[in-house]
Amino acid sequence: MGVRPAFPATAGKKEMKRGNVVWVNLTDTFPPEMGKMRPGIIISNTDHNGILETVVIIPLSSRAPEIWPLRVRIAVGTKKPSFAIIPGLRQVSKARLHEVIGIASEETTESLFAAATAYLSD
Template sequence: MRRGDIYWVDLEPALGAEANKIRPAVVVSNDAANRAAGRGGRGVVTIVPITSNTAKVYPFQVLLPAKDCGLGADSKAQAEQVRTVAAARLRARIGGLPPAVLKQLDEALRVHLSL
């Protein structure tokens, strides 16, 4: 798994307004950490959940065109929902972000985290 890859991720159990269910998410942790997490599936990976609700895209979110990212519908990455999960929660790889879109996600993370 690599930074910018999109996987199906099992986010249950969730609490309150956390993104839930099995949904696509973008891997945002660095590639060295991702390689370590992938060995044996016992590590952790930082992800940004994706939703197909694109009615409003805030500065801490990024529009993901389906045709460019391997998704079934235009969607958005929700940097405000960034979290670290066990690598075992990742299912199948379904796509990836082009470099320009990953750069936009980096900026959305900076906005959300005030970096």
């Protein structure tokens, strides 16, 4: 059994669209998984997001790239520079989602898909 989020989720009541940048409660993880409350970008299909109880996100970090191109620098309106952590791609319950803090451009979304495809392919 999982642990209930320590923060009240508010995003589950809103439409979660591909490209939305949201606060995600990623507590209850095991190293080296990305943890704590952090921004994440939703990459799953908007239509599926409206039906399913989960979304697929890529967590964001303010730490500089360690392994390029597995960390993609993106501009999404956060206070610090943000890097999408491609290996952190994961499905999360909408109960882990909080407010929308930005929206990624079409160009940013396409670059994340290209990086994820490169990461997941042979």
